[in-house]
Amino acid sequence: MSDPHEPGPPGPGPQGAPGPGGPAERATSGHGSMAVRIARRTASAVLIVLTCVLVPVALLATWVHDIALDTDRYVATVAPLATEPAVQDAAVHRIAEAVDVHVNGQQAAADIAAWLQKEGLPPRAANALKSLGPQLDAAADQAVTRIATRVVDSGVFDTVWKDANRLAHNAVVHALTGKGRGAVGVSDGTVTLDLGTAVDRVKQELVDAGLTPAEKIPQVDKQFVLFQSDQLAKARKGAHLLDVIGNWLPAVVVLIGAGGVLLARGRRRALARTALGAAFACLVVAIGLVVARRYYLDHLPPEVQSKAAAAAVFDTLLRFLRVSLRTAIVLGVVVALGAYFIGPGRLPVAVRGTSERTADAAARWAAGHQVRTGRVGTWAQTYRRAITLVVLLVVALVFALWNHPTVLTVLLLVLVLLAVLAVLALLAAGGRVGLGERHTHAAGEGRH
Known part of the structure; x- marks a missing residue:
């Protein structure tokens, strides 16, 4: 059978000249x-290469x-981070620092010892009492830490x-897009959280517990550094x-990929190839995130008090992106x-043949x-x-309509597809068997 797109046989034109199907026109x-x-x-x-590159960009x-x-x-x-042990430990440390009760243990012990000595306490016992100053300081610090916890x-x-x-x-958001509130809480790429309410609560509980020096705690820095990046301000245009493009880029990428596949021979x-190329591009980006995480944690600025808390914040913020990749x-x-197993290869043909024979049986x-x-x-x-x-x-x-699909979503849909x-x-095998039985029955009646 000839290809309809191929040129037809030559035909004679007027006075023997080459017709529309002549050698020149065929060439x-x-x-x-x-x-x-x-x-x-x-x-x-x-289009296929562009699709492979744009898939991780769309994600x-x-x-x-x-x-x-x-x-x-x-x-x-980030709400679950409030119960993350590393974040809680860092918050306790920061709150305890903010409400540090400066109890002069040495002075308090000396005053008590002098008063007791006037009341007849032996000098040796008074000197022993004076040495309890550091223990008083430690007791105050323990009280602060316990209440902060x-x-x-x-x-x-x-x-x-x-x-x-x-x-x-x-x-x-304001720093990256110019929208929303002013840049309160963002300075030189450092994002801080105001823990003032928690600090005030700890101060009040210390006073209620009888540690009256807590009343004199001044208004101090109550900021908890969430993360820090020198590139925050530079990322404004990109963000x-x-x-x-976040809303429509995924759909555009799908259309570009479909166009590349439809134009292919x-x-x-x-x-x-498109599917594997996109998967490889996402794998490269996923590896890049692992490297970026290690680099970030190895180069934490002094403003970030806890490496474990920084790791928890980093992992939580990027969890959706990593799951998507x-x-x-x-x-x-x-x-x-799927594209391989519907092809003409030896293994796909064998698998399909075995499936059909099993269904027929x-x-x-x-x-x-x-x-x-x-x-x-x-x-x-x-x-x-x-x-x-x-x-x-x-x-x-x-x-496509699934809200934030995961690997389990893909596997579930694959299992549903295979089951269907x-x-x-x-059902098709049953139809073939039924059709064969009807033909056999008709042939038997024809012989009679």
């Missing part, structure tokens, strides 16, 4: 077809738009943490751009495997036990390709 048409094929291959390659843009610059989602993301472990700190993060995040292979990697591998066994699919089986066999395509589109739509295809294969 021109051949060159034109070659140019079109080269242009399509080039465009397909460019980053979504993270910036949905988490990094959305105050409500940001607060919901109780406050941090209570529900008070959870509220303080959320409110402080909300205020600080508004400042970060604003990612925020703007071998669409199945192009789909597999892992999901994209698994999805890319799954799509590539199950259908014959069921028919032998008077279990038949009837018209449903015939319909499934007739429209199997169309049904499969509809199922694939439905699964793809569910994944298995049921479809069994």
Whole structure:
């Protein structure tokens, strides 16, 4: 069978001149077809490469738009940190520093010893009492730490943490986009949380416990450094751009990838290459995040009091992005495997053949036990390709509409897809068996 796009046989023109199908026109048409094929291959390659590069960028843009610059989602993301042991320890340390009660243990012990000595206490006992000054200082510090720990472990700190993060995040959004409140809480790339409410609560509990010097604690710095980056101010343009494109970039990337696959000569292979290329790009970015985390923790400025707390904050803020990258990697591998197993390779053909034979055997066994699919089986066999395509589109739509899908989401949808295809294969096999029985019965009646 000839290709409809190939030029037709030559035909004679008037007075024996070459007709429209002559050698000259065929050569021109051949060159034109070659140019079109080269242009399509080039465009397909460019679009596929662009898709692979833009997939992690789209995930980053979504993270910036949905988490990094959305105050409500940001607060919901970091809220669990209020119960993170490393963050709680750092908060206790900072609150204890802020409400440090300067009890002059030496002076207090000397005054008590002098008074008791006037009342007849022996000099040796008075000297021993004077040596208790350091113990009095330590007792005050222990009281502060104990009460600060109780406050941090209570529900008070959870509220303080959320409110402080909300205020600080508004400042970060303003620093990065120019929107929202002023840059209170952001200075030279350092993002701080105001723990004033927790500090005041600890001071009041110290006074209630009888440590009256706590009343004289002045208004001191109550800031808790959340994270610090010299690049915060420099990232303003990039953050604003990612925020703007965060809504529609993923859809654009999908359209670019679809265009690259449709323009390719071998669409199945192009789909597999696109999926694997995007998965590889996401893997590179995921490795880059691991390296960036190590570099950040190894170069913490002195303003960040706790490395463990900084690690917890870093991991929490980037959790959605890392989950998205892992999901994209698994999805890319799954799509590539799907494209491979519908191809003409020896292994895919063997797998499909084994599946069909297993389905036929199950259908014959069921028919032998008077279990038949009837018209449903015939319909499934007739429209199997169309049904499969509809199922694939439905699964793809569910994944696209899933709110923040994860690796488990991908695996769940794959299992659902395989289960539906298995049921479809069994129904189609039942239809084939039923059709064969009807043909056999008709042939038997014809002989009689």
